[in-house]
Amino acid sequence: MTERKPEQRVVDPEYLILEAPRERKFITGSQAFAEAIKRANVDIAIAYPITPQSETMHLVGDLYAQGYVKDYYRAEEEYGAMSAIAGAVRGGARAFSATSGPGLLRGLEAIVSWPGHRRPAVLGVMTRVVNAPLSIQPDNVEISYLLNCGMIVLHAENQQDVFDFTLAGFVISEKVDVYIPVAVCTEGFFVTHAKGYVDLPPEDMKLPPRDPYKAPVPPTDCEIPPARIQRDAPVQKSNFMSYLIHAVWQQEIWSANNRARKWIKHYLGGLVEVVNPDAEVFIVASGCAAAQGREAQRYAEMEGLNVGLVKVKSIRPFPAQEIREVLKKAKAVIVPEHNIVGWLAKEVKAVIPNSGIVVDGPRVYGGMTLPVELIMEKIYEAFGVKKAKKTVV
Amino acid sequence: MGLEYVRISPGFEKYMPRDYVDLVKFGQFGREVDVMQLGQFKELVEEHPMCAGCYMAYFIRIFYAALPKPEDTIVLGTAGCARLALSQAAVPFIYGNYGDTNAVASGLKRALSIRFPDKDKDVVVIAGDGGLMDIGFGMTMHSWFRGEKFTTIMVDNEVYGNTGGQESGMSPKGVQLKMAPLGKKFDKINAVQLAIDAGCVYVAKISPTNPKKIAKVVRRAIFAARKFGPTFIHAYTSCNIEYSIPTREVLADARKREKEDFKFFEWMTDEVKEYLEEIERKEKERKKQEVKS
Secondary structure, eight states: OOOOOOOOEEOOHHIIIIISOOEEEEEEHHHHHHHHHHTTTOSEEEEOOOTTTHHHHHHHHHHHHHTSSSEEEEOSSHHHHHHHHHHHHHTTOOEEEEEOHHHHHHHHHHHTTTTTTTOOOEEEEEEOOOSSSOOOSOOOGGGGGGTTSSOEEEEOSSHHHHHHHHHHHHHHHTOTTTOSOEEEEEETTTTTSSEEEEEEOOTTEEOOOOOTTSSSSOOSSSSSSOSOOOSSOGGGSSSHHHHHHHHHHHHHHHHHHHHHHHHHHHHHSOSEEEEOTTOSEEEEEOTHHHHHHHHHHHHHHHTTOOEEEEEEOEEESOOHHHHHHHGGGOSEEEEEESSSSOHHHHHHHHHSSOGGGEEEEEEOOTTOOOOHHHHHHHHHHHHTOOOOOOOOO | OTHHHHSOOTTOTTTSOHHHHHHHHHSSTTSOOOGGGTTSSOOSOOOOOOOTTOHHHHHHHHHHHHOSOGGGEEEEEOSSSHHHHHTTSSSOEEEOSTTOHHHHHHHHHHHHHHHOTTSOOEEEEEEEHIIIIIITHHHHHHHHHTTOSOEEEEEEOSSBTTTTSBOOTTSOTTOOBBTBTTOOOSOOOOHHHHHHHHTOSEEEEEOOOOHHHHHHHHHHHHHHHHHTOOEEEEEEOOOTTTTTOOGGGHHHHHHHHHHTTTOOEEEEOHHHHHHHHHHHHHHHHHHHHHHHO
């Protein structure tokens, strides 16, 4: 086998993420994931096919063939893939995997144990329908299953976000005061298979390798003490000590999740992005719905309606304070979503004192697109504007 | 580093727990022990909450004494009885989710190979019949298909002991257990044949009646996994509770099964055979030298 070693030099994460010159490329969301992995100094990537995620892991496989990623294999199924990720990260490696919809749910038992085991890693989640009847189309209900496990959940609006969130994801995940995994979610097809402009730092630069000893919980590699982990195994018993140990440990996971806020602000410019903060009516949205919300905000402005946008980049930790502050004087809040349950609307309602101002929807699901017109209808309703319905023949 | 990490920093001996000091001074780290000298050295596992007369606990005790390099060994387990003892040994232990051992071990072994390409880091899975042949079946098989370089040991008590005695795929046909109220309706899975067909390079089946033999099999499986690929040991470790075996008859039961369906069986590839013979020849020579000097 020939030595595969692309010429890349290690640079400071601050430089690579925040300062390095960037060049604009027109690429798909899958390519944006791969471009981030190329620069992330990943040791091992573990793949399992599921549409629409597969293309990303094909591209990561190419990176392995070119020597950018040190090890790579196609796992037996998602539970196996996500368990192997846990093993690799525990062994001190930097690891990446990605999945979609039913694959995410199949891997969920393993994934939701990553935070508790303090396993820093990045997981790409390219959303698709999970519930019957079967469909491979985008629908992001699966994100709601990730919200209570302690991991950091970022939701990318477009290809640029995918790149930025993934690359910064590794750095945030491995911060000593965080040290929990990061999910980078985005809508399958709408983002993964469509092209957008992405500003990329040079490809001959990469993050420093993972230092597994810079950690609140050490790796399992027989290189650091102590040799005897426990004389007794209290966590496995039904007694007060086991309840207490579990409780304080989980409190620490959620504190770690909370401590990620400052790093998300530092590397990604905040947990939210606000357009027109003095608006009367707000659209609060994440992922692809934020892109459509952005368009609706622009239309409304053209029509002289004072509408703002809050794009939620980080679902966990949730920007409760930021949202409460922006919505203080809002008279209505529209939450467009790509799922039937409205998980984001529930989150927003839970953090403001006057949840009655939240409009449930518009929601599309099962793979439907989210036309800007649907959001506009809600905006007109909020302002009491009567519009004759246009019939397109 | 290996050995270095178990050593106590100078000046700290008096602050470390007695148990830890004994492990370093009189334990197995950095030296090979003879299992026949159990009781004459500080063992890696001593206390455990397993049932009185548990044959699995006995097997685990011998397993730890047999480790060729405990300071560079990581053990993985899953839900079940074995992990009650495994988690209290002086060897790093990973307890993941249900039946995930062979997937976690795959990732772990690969990470260690990337980070320490010139070192032997032994990864050993010890899980039950339920963990490896039922809930974790796919991951067990695929770790073998992929040729992952670690050892899998199935401690087969033919029942889900820890959850209260339910039928497993390894329970013998006809046995009445919980969740098999009319008796088990299909045969014990032929795990050994599956292991051979799936690409294990060393496979053994044993009813652990002879500690020397257990130690030999464990060491062979670990040595072969370092160099060639997956290795598998199928050990009969009866559940005296669920199968109502009186404590004093546990060994007799193991001997009986050894004559029946747990006859000693060992299979390995030609290159493994050659490699092990070479190692064992050198070991013998070294021991001769030691006796002489």
